[in-house]
Amino acid sequence: MKKTTHRPSPKAMTLILGTCAAALVAGIVSSPAPAFQASLQGLNLWWKIVFPGLLPFLVLSEILIAYGWVNALGAFLEPLMKKLFRLPGTGGWVMAMGLTTGFPGGAQAVQQLHAQGSLQPEEAGRLAALSHFCNPVMILVVVATGLMHDPVMGYGLIAVHWIAGILAYMTVQRRGKAKGTDPVSDKPRERLKGRPASLFSRVLHAAEEARAKDGRSFGRLLGDSVTHAVQVLMMIGGYIIIFSVIIQIVSRITTAKLSIPDYALSGLFEVHLGARDISAAAFASGALQWSLLSALLGFSGISALMQSISLIRKTGAPIAPMVWTRILHGVYGFALTWLSWAPLAALSGRIHPVYSDSGLASGSRDPVEDFWLLMPQVLKWQGLLLASILGALVVLLIIVPRRSRTVRR
Numbered sequence: 001m002k003k004t005t006h007r008p009s010p011k012a013m014t015l016i017l018g019t020c021a022a023a024l025v026a027g028i029v030s031s032p033a034p035a036f037q038a039s040l041q042g043l044n045l046w047w048k049i050v051f052p053g054l055l056p057f058l059v060l061s062e063i064l065i066a067y068g069w070v071n072a073l074g075a076f077l078e079p080l081m082k083k084l085f086r087l088p089g090t091g092g093w094v095m096a097m098g099l100t101t102g103f104p105g106g107a108q109a110v111q112q113l114h115a116q117g118s119l120q121p122e123e124a125g126r127l128a129a130l131s132h133f134c135n136p137v138m139i140l141v142v143v144a145t146g147l148m149h150d151p152v153m154g155y156g157l158i159a160v161h162w163i164a165g166i167l168a169y170m171t172v173q174r175r176g177k178a179k180g181t182d183p184v185s186d187k188p189r190e191r192l193k194g195r196p197a198s199l200f201s202r203v204l205h206a207a208e209e210a211r212a213k214d215g216r217s218f219g220r221l222l223g224d225s226v227t228h229a230v231q232v233l234m235m236i237g238g239y240i241i242i243f244s245v246i247i248q249i250v251s252r253i254t255t256a257k258l259s260i261p262d263y264a265l266s267g268l269f270e271v272h273l274g275a276r277d278i279s280a281a282a283f284a285s286g287a288l289q290w291s292l293l294s295a296l297l298g299f300s301g302i303s304a305l306m307q308s309i310s311l312i313r314k315t316g317a318p319i320a321p322m323v324w325t326r327i328l329h330g331v332y333g334f335a336l337t338w339l340s341w342a343p344l345a346a347l348s349g350r351i352h353p354v355y356s357d358s359g360l361a362s363g364s365r366d367p368v369e370d371f372w373l374l375m376p377q378v379l380k381w382q383g384l385l386l387a388s389i390l391g392a393l394v395v396l397l398i399i400v401p402r403r404s405r406t407v408r409r
Contacts, residue, residue, distance in 0.1 A: 027249035034252065035245050042244030045276055046237040049146040050138075054236075057137040058229035059222075061101055066214045066221050068207030070096045075206035085169070088119065091127045099162065102135025103300060107308035114315040125317030129325040130169045132308055134161060134271065134297050142272070143293065147279035153290065156344040160336045161297050168298070168328035172321055236272075239303045243270040263292070271301040286345065291337040298333035299326050 028035040064070065074093030081091045090113060098106030110128045113119045119127065136158045144154025216224065247266045254260055263281050267274025274296045283289040305326060309319055337344070 024246065024249065027252075028245065031252065034248055038244045038248035039241050042241040042273065043237070045244075045272060046233075046240045050142055050236060050240070050272060051233055053141040053146055054135070054138060055229055055233060057141070058232060059225045061137075062225035062228055063221060065101075066211070066216065066225075068210035070100060071210035072203045072207040073100070075203045078202075085126075085130060086173075087123060087127055087130070091119075091123075091130075094127050095131045098131030098133045100136070102138060103132050103304045104307040104311055106131025106133070107311040110317075111311050111314055114317075119315070121316040122318070124312060124315040125319070125321050126169075126173060128308060128312045128317065129172065129322045130166070132300065132304075132322065132326065133165055134300060134304075136161075139297060143275045143279075143297070147275055148290075148293070152347055153344060156340075156347050157290070157294060157297070157337070160294055160333060160340065160344075164294070164298050164332035164336050165325075165329050167332050168325045171328055172325045239307075240270060240272050243301075243303050244273055247273060263296075267296040267299070267301060269301055270303045271296060274301060287338060287341040290341070290344070291334045294337040295330040295334035298329035298331075300329075 071093055073096035074090075077092035077095055078089035081087045081095065082089050085091070094106055094109040094113060097109040107128045110119065110124050110131065113127075114121070114124045139158050139161060140151065140154035144157055145151040148154075214221075247269050250269075251260075251262070251265050254265070261277075261281065263274055263277035266277045275293060278289060278293050278296065281289075283292075305323070309322060312322070313319070
């Protein structure tokens with residue numbers, strides 16, 4: 001029996017969205033000065049931390065995608081998708097996009113596969129819930145280094161973020177009866193000289209195929225990558241600024257009646273603003289501060305959820321799995337960070353609150369100012385990451401052309 005989903009009619013949605021927009025305009029007009037200051041704070045966070053922190057990595061990630069890096073990782077994850085997650089093997093590419101580029105990259109890849117007929121609506125919803133992760137570079141550079149001033153802890157935070165997301169997906173999916181993969185979605189395993197191709201051969205073939213399909217020269221690819229990265233950052237900046245104003249209006253209404261911490265309200269709406277407020281707030285222990293930050297990254301905020309849901313709605317996929325997975329992702333992120341705090345703190349070399357070793361009183365300085373004071377440390381870690389990504393790109397440039405010449409012969 002086919003399930004029927006009840007959705008609001010277009011007229012109802014128009015009325016709801018129009019009312020929200022009118023309420024937002026009324027909130028800005030009633031108190032323009034605080035709204036303007038909130039907008040400036042969001043712009044300051046985006047321009048001084050998010051933009052310089054993410055731009056080089058977004059450019060290089062676009063280049064790596066064009067050279068088949070993500071497709072190769074997707075081919076490597078194909079057996080895992082079938083056996084563990086009970087999804088089509090082609091979903092490995094989508095999961096790789098979510099793990100490496102962050103939201104809404106996974107949802108956008110899901111939409112592409114569904115448009116090609118490779119995913120059913122239910123599979124699209126499950127795969128979108130599985131591939132919704134924060135950009136690891138954003139966690140490492142913007143959050144751990146720029147806001148929390150602890151780059152080493154960022155690696156542990158990324159690991160916890162990925163593990164918690166996978167556990168949250170498996171928990172939500174275990175509630176219902178898992179269905180097998182769609183046989184139409186999976187291509188037959190490639191053969192090499194009459195024998196099944198090895199996993200390594202399939203990984204290299206995926207990279208070659210993606211590179212051949214892209215076909216752009218390096219100069220054109222670099223220009224397109226810079227343009228696309230700036231467009232993505234402009235979109236992120238717009239979300240940060242508009243949600244900064246929304247948070248200011250909502251806090252103006254709720255603080256008079258409820259005692260809600262700033263980071264709870266901002267984290268509910270937008271992940272960058274929530275991370276900034278958590279980094280500036282006073283906590284009794286570093287464990288609680290980092291655990292709340294991990295929970296925020298797992299939930300990802302209403303802003304990120306809206307970006308992904310707007311994409312997967314076009315596939316007809318149910319929205320509930322995405323929402324429940326994000327809530328559980330935040331819960332598991334908090335629990336895993338709290339339980340593994342001892343090894344994580346040993347990794348970073350300290351267990352006390354974040355600001356205490358640098359002579360900064362917790363919450364006494366602006367995180368944006370601290371970011372620029374510690375810029376040499378940020379550049380050091382960015383340099384290591386950039387060198388690693390460039391090294392991987394050089395390896396692909398060497399291996400893929402040689403293998404292509406061998407196949408042609």
